[in-house]
Amino acid sequence: MSASEGPLFTDRKDPGALRTIGEVADALGIKQHVLRYWEEQFPMLKPLKRSGGRRYYRSEDVAMVETIDRLVHREGYTLKGAKAVLSGKGAVAAAPVAAPVSSFAQAGSGVSLERLVAIRNRLAAALEA
Numbered sequence: 001m002s003a004s005e006g007p008l009f010t011d012r013k014d015p016g017a018l019r020t021i022g023e024v025a026d027a028l029g030i031k032q033h034v035l036r037y038w039e040e041q042f043p044m045l046k047p048l049k050r051s052g053g054r055r056y057y058r059s060e061d062v063a064m065v066e067t068i069d070r071l072v073h074r075e076g077y078t079l080k081g082a083k084a085v086l087s088g089k090g091a092v093a094a095a096p097v098a099a100p101v102s103s104f105a106q107a108g109s110g111v112s113l114e115r116l117v118a119i120r121n122r123l124a125a126a127l128e129a
Contacts, residue, residue: 042064
């Protein structure tokens, strides 16, 4: 899915309609607990909360989730780096730690993507310390 396509909502709601966390999770293929975690990590992601803490995502919230997902899962940014990019605190400081590991894992290296991501995250944490 490209950014111009937008998420795949199958509920026939207006494109600008409020969406529940479940609808957003299903449309973008992201687990609900990850969306809740990202709300904690990214202050600019603020879905509406109604009674009982029920979340409603506006179209701009959905676009923010798509951007975070792209930065973290496709472009290889750490959460800290993605937050810096989104807050406009300099692209140099927020550059990806390395090229996306998925291309290396797909090249037949025999190393799983999960292992490469774990190694990259440990290296990034060591550099930040």
